[in-house]
Structure formats: C-alpha cells, structure tokens
Amino acid sequence: MSRSQLRPVGPSxxxxxxxTGCTVLHVDMDAFYASVELLARPELRGKPMIVGxxxxxxxxxxxxxxxxxxxVHSAMPMMRARRLCPEAVVISPTPGVYxxxxxxxxxxxxSVTPLVEPISLDEAFLDVRGAARRxxxxxxxxxxxxxxxxxxxxxxxxxxxxxxxxxAKLASARCKPDGLLVVPAEQVVAFLHPLPVGALWGVxxxxxxxxxxxxxxxxxxxxxxxxxxxxRALGSAAGSHLSALAWGRDERVVVPHEPDKSxxxxxxxxVDVDDPVVVTRELLxxxxxxxxxxxxxxxxxxxxxxxxxxADFTTITRSRTLPEATDVGRTVYETAVALYEALGxxxxxxxxxxxxxxxxxxxxxxxxxxxxxxKASGWREAExxxxxxxxxxxxxxxxxxxxxEPGGEAPPAPSxxxxxxxxxxxx
DNA sequence: TCTGGGGTCCTTTTGCCC
DNA sequence: TCTGGGGCAAAAGGACCC
Numbered sequence: 001m002s003r004s005q006l007r008p009v010g011p012s013x014x015x016x017x018x019x020t021g022c023t024v025l026h027v028d029m030d031a032f033y034a035s036v037e038l039l040a041r042p043e044l045r046g047k048p049m050i051v052g053x054x055x056x057x058x059x060x061x062x063x064x065x066x067x068x069x070x071x072v073h074s075a076m077p078m079m080r081a082r083r084l085c086p087e088a089v090v091i092s093p094t095p096g097v098y099x100x101x102x103x104x105x106x107x108x109x110x111s112v113t114p115l116v117e118p119i120s121l122d123e124a125f126l127d128v129r130g131a132a133r134r135x136x137x138x139x140x141x142x143x144x145x146x147x148x149x150x151x152x153x154x155x156x157x158x159x160x161x162x163x164x165x166x167x168a169k170l171a172s173a174r175c176k177p178d179g180l181l182v183v184p185a186e187q188v189v190a191f192l193h194p195l196p197v198g199a200l201w202g203v204x205x206x207x208x209x210x211x212x213x214x215x216x217x218x219x220x221x222x223x224x225x226x227x228x229x230x231x232r233a234l235g236s237a238a239g240s241h242l243s244a245l246a247w248g249r250d251e252r253v254v255v256p257h258e259p260d261k262s263x264x265x266x267x268x269x270x271v272d273v274d275d276p277v278v279v280t281r282e283l284l285x286x287x288x289x290x291x292x293x294x295x296x297x298x299x300x301x302x303x304x305x306x307x308x309x310x311a312d313f314t315t316i317t318r319s320r321t322l323p324e325a326t327d328v329g330r331t332v333y334e335t336a337v338a339l340y341e342a343l344g345x346x347x348x349x350x351x352x353x354x355x356x357x358x359x360x361x362x363x364x365x366x367x368x369x370x371x372x373x374x375k376a377s378g379w380r381e382a383e384x385x386x387x388x389x390x391x392x393x394x395x396x397x398x399x400x401x402x403x404x405e406p407g408g409e410a411p412p413a414p415s416x417x418x419x420x421x422x423x424x425x426x427x
Numbered sequence: 428t429c430t431g432g433g434g435t436c437c438t439t440t441t442g443c444c445c
Numbered sequence: 446t447c448t449g450g451g452g453c454a455a456a457a458g459g460a461c462c463c
Contacts, residue, residue, distance in 0.1 A: 052431090059431050074463085077430055120433090120463045202436095204461050237437060238460090266432060303455085313430070319456060354432085 018184045019138045019161055024254065025126040026160040026168035027109065027145060030177035032122035033062035035155040036101045037091050048088040052078045055270055061093055065177060098122075101153060108148050112141060117254045123172075125165050127254035142180050163188065164250040166201055173199075188248035193220030200245050202238060210234060222246040259360070260299065265289045266354025272311045274347040283336045284402055286355040291329035294357060295387055298364065300325035301357035304335040308343070309352035318343065325361060330379040332357060 029035065033051040038044055048067035052060045058078040070085035082090070102121040109116045112135060115127035128141050135141050142159035149157050156178040160171025163185050170192070175181035183191050196218060197203050197211045210233055216222055222230065223246035231239030244250065265286045273279060283306070294300060305319035318339040326332065336355050389398045 057429095057431080061431080075430085077428060080428055080430095083428095123463075202461065206460060235438065261435070262433095264433075268431065305456090315458085317457060321455065352431090356434090 018186075019182045021163050021185050022138045022161045022168075022182055023127055023129040024162055024165050024168045025128055025138065025142055025145070026162075026165065026172045027124055027126065027142075027149075027157050028160075028169075028172045028176070029105065029122040029149075029155060029157045031062050031064055031068075032101075032155070033093060033098055034064045034067075035062075036098055037094075038064070039154050041091075044089055048072075048085050050078075050081055050085070050088045050090050051093050052081065052090060054078075054090060054092050057268055057270065063088075101155070104153055105149055105157075108145060108152065112145065115254050115256055117256055117258075125168065125254045139180070139182050142182075146178075146180060164248065165252050165254065166245055166250040167191070167248060169201070170195070170199060189223075192246065192248055193218060193223060195219045197222060200242060202241060202245075207234060207238070219246050260297070261360060262356050262358040263290055263293050263297075263299070263301065263360065264305075264354060264356025265293075266307060266352060266356075268309075268352040269350065272349040272351050274349045276345075276347075279340065279350060279353060280337055281402055282353050283340060283355060284333050284400060286353065287333035287336050288329040288400065288403075290355050290357055291327055291332050291383065292387060292390075294327040294360075295363075295384065298362060299360050300327045300363045301361070302326075302359035303357065304332050304339070305356045305358060306336050306339045307352070307354035307356065308340075308345075308350060311349035311351050313351065315352075316343075319358070321359070325359065326357075327363060328380045329383055 034049055037049070037051055046066065047064070048070065049064045050060055050067050050072060051062040052058050056079065060072060060074050060076045060078060060081050062074055063072045063081070067081075067085050067088045070088070072081045072085050072088070078090070081088070098121050102118075106116060106118060106124065109124055109126055113126055113128055113131050115130070117125040119125065128135075128138050131141055132138070135144065138161045142161050146157055146159055149155065158172045158176045158178060159180045160168040160173070160175070161180070161182040162168040162171050163183075167183050167188055171181040171183050197216060198208050200219060200222070203211070211217075211222070214225070214229070214233060216225060222242055225243075227240060227243045229239075230243050233239065234242065267282065267286065269282075273282075302325040303319055303321045305317050307315060307317045309315045320335055320339055322331070322335065332355065340353075386398045
C-alpha cells in the first residue's frame with residue numbers, strides 16, 4: 001500500500017484539521033500479524049495471505065489487505081476464509097515474533113512520551129501533552145511515529161489524533177491503512193453523528209440489534225435519544241456510557257500500567273472430547289501453565305474458575321474462592337478438578353476447557369500464614385525448581401508425570417484422538 | 428457461517444449476616 | 446420462630462474488545 005494513497009488531513013474537505021488540544025494519539029498497526037509475517041516472506045508481498053490456525057477449527061487472526069478484498073476479516077472461521085479466498089497463502093501464527101515486534105514498536109512510542117497505554121500487541125494510546133515543546137504538534141508527532149515505525153520495523157501504522165481516547169480510536173480506524181487523521185475539537189460531533197452505531201466502543205452484535213429495534217442506526221440517533229430510554233434498553237451503565245460517547249464525551253485518560261485482574265489459559269480440543277481422563281489431564285496442563293505465568297509475574301490469585309464449552313457451543317463457568325491466594329499449580333489444579341467433578345457431566349461432549357485465576361495481587365504483599373499444625377506442602381518449592389529448570393533447559397523440560405507418556409514423550413496435544421468419521425481434516 | 432485465546436466489565440442471582 | 450429486607454461478597458453468565 002503506497003504511502004501517498006489515502007492520507008486524509010481532516011474529517012471534512014476543509015483546511016487541515018486544527019490539532020490544538022488534540023493530545024491523545026491512537027496508533028494502530030495495519031494488519032499487524034500479517035505484516036510481520038511478510039517481513040520474513042517478501043515474496044508474498046502483494047498477494048492474499050492469512051494468518052490463522054491451520055486446523056479445521058481455527059479463526060483468522062490477521063489478513064493482508066489483498067485477502068480482505070475477498071471479504072476475509074479477522075475472527076472469521078478459517079473454513080469460510082479459505083472458501084472466500086482459496087488462493088490465499090495460510091500461515092500459522094508465531095506469537096513470539098509478534099511480541100518482539102510489538103515491544104520494538106512500543107519502544108518507539110515511549111521515546112515520545114512515558115504516557116503509553118498498550119491496548120494489545122498492535123495498538124496503543126499515547127498522551128502527547130508533554131511532548132509538544134520537544135517534538136512539535138500532535139499531528140507532527142503522529143507523522144514522526146508513522147515514519148519511524150516504518151523505517152525501523154518495516155511495517156505501517158495508522159494514527160488517530162483527537163481530544164479523547166475514543167475519538168482518536170475511531171479516527172485511526174477511519175484512515176486505515178497507512179493514514180493519519182486529526183479530528184479537531186469543534187468537529188467531533190460532526191465526525192461522530194453520521195457513523196453507524198456499531199462504530200461505538202461497546203456496541204457489538206447484540207447491542208446493535210437492540211438499538212436497531214429502537215430504530216437507532218447512527219451515532220446521531222443515539223445522541224438524540226433520552227438517556228433514560230437507553231438505560232432501560234441496555235442497562236444503566238451501558239446506556240449512560242453510550243449517550244456520553246455519542247456526544248464525544250469520554251473522561252477516560254491514558255493510563256500507562258493497568259495491573260492484571262486475571263490470568264488464565266484455555267484450549268479448544270481438535271475434536272470434541274467426552275473422556276473425563278482426557279479432560280482432567282487438560283485441566284492439569286492449563287493449571288500448570290496459568291500458575292507458571294503467575295509466578296513469572298510475581299503474582300498470586302484467590303479465585304479459581306473453570307470454563308466449559310459444550311459441543312453445541314453453550315458455555316458455563318464455575319468458580320471457587322480459596323482461603324488464601326496462591327501461585328501453586330497443584331492448588332489451582334485440585335480446585336479446578338473439584339469444580340469439574342462437581343458438575344457431574346458424565347460423558348458430555350466438550351469442545352473447550354479453560355482455567356483462570358482471578359483476584360490477582362502482588363505475591364510480595366500477599367499474606368501467608370501457616371495454619372496451626374499445617375505442614376508446608378512442598379509443591380510451591382517443587383514448582384519453583386521446575387521454573388528454574390525451564391528457564392535453563394526450555395519449557396517442558398520438566399513436567400508432571402501425568403503429562404508424560406510411558407515412552408517419555410508428552411501425550412498428544414489435547415485429545416488428538418483418531419479422527420472420527422465426521423471429522424474432515426484439512427491439510 | 429460455525430464460531431480462538433487472551434482478557435475486561437457489567438448485571439443478575441444466590442447465600443449469608445444482621 | 447418466622448419473615449422481610451438491606452448490605453455485601455461470591456458466583457454465574459453474557460457481551461464485548463483485540
């Protein structure tokens with residue numbers, strides 16, 4: 001995509017937008033995973049390419065604009081994407097590579113201001129209030145970021161510049177790919193009101209349907225609807241929130257470090273599973289993974305929850321709060337299994353299981369009291385030793401016996417049972 | 428069309444205590 | 446002893462985001 005293409009200078013055809021007071025930047029990488037993959041495969045440039053799971057149950061994580069031209073978009077089931085664009089090259093995701101590219105990009109942002117709030121690997125808000133004297137106007141800072149990221153990382157991004165986070169985000173979406181858009185304070189309402197309701201943050205499929213039934217199609221329609229009506233239809237928080245956003249009011253500020261509220265892991269089986277032994281083994285794997293991440297980040301959590309998705313996609317969760325916060329995989333696992341067994345599922349067919357730990361706090365500040373007569377279990381110490389070994393010899397060097405087959409290899413990934421007659425596997 | 432994996436936030440329900 | 450209700454925390458579900 002060439003740089004000169006699509007470079008709006010403002011939401012209207014008038015003179016370039018006045019960026020006075022537009023201190024919030026939203027930077028969004030263009031087709032991030034796909035762009036990163038292209039760096040290692042320049043021969044695919046200009047061709048449709050999709051990053052996504054190669055199995056028969058995956059979804060599209062990212063697609064080049066050439067693939068998007070066929071109607072492919074992220075979160076679309078891979079089956080459907082392949083059908084829409086059979087000539088697309090499909091690449092399995094390599095998360096570590098994206099994390100590294102992301103860290104590099106975030107470094108560029110932090111060279112502008114310490115007030116960087118990452119939203120995900122590929123986007124962030126920046127508060128550039130303090131950078132003006134050193135680097136120029138918000139628009140100039142945005143242009144500098146775009147040029148620097150492209151020079152240093154070889155990938156393009158789009159930048160929205162506005163007075164609030166939410167308008168900055170809409171602006172970056174509006175000028176994609178490889179663009180920059182300033183929405184001046186006095187043009188916010190004119191910019192917002194023609195947009196479809198789905199453009200608002202927090203309006204997904206369900207909410208859109210509710211709004212449609214009320215006859216509300218654009219942001220302007222929402223703005224001109226009494227808050228009481230919105231609250232009745234959508235609940236009090238969502239109703240008030242949408243009404244404020246529709247007028248461009250958004251009090252949220254850029255916050256550099258939000259602590260984690262929960263940490264978890266989940267996995268969809270390649271084929272539905274009805275064997276409690278397989279489910280239990282998967283709970284062990286997920287519990288260990290979750291606890292290892294807690295320990296690596298120096299945190300503990302008090303509530304363990306499991307998630308079960310049945311073959312028909314209905315999903316339930318069950319949780320239990322422990323007397324004391326933990327980062328011990330064994331404790332997480334025992335709680336998870338107790339929750340699972342209490343369901344009495346017999347041989348229900350499951351599509352996914354997940355384990356999550358909530359109520360997160362710093363391990364350093366978390367109280368631990370040995371109860372009278374309690375013996376230190378030794379699990380914590382054992383797992384810390386495993387962490388150490390993993391750092392030295394690689395993840396999986398040491399693992400619970402239940403996750404090791406008699407031959408010494410790990411058992412096949414979650415229930416890779418012989419494909420049933422129904423299961424069509426693609427390759 | 429057939430739906431990943433990581434999360435957050437909100438609402439409703441439930442159980443407990445007073 | 447029974448009932449009601451306020452306040453609270455935990456549990457559960459669901460919508461949403463990237």
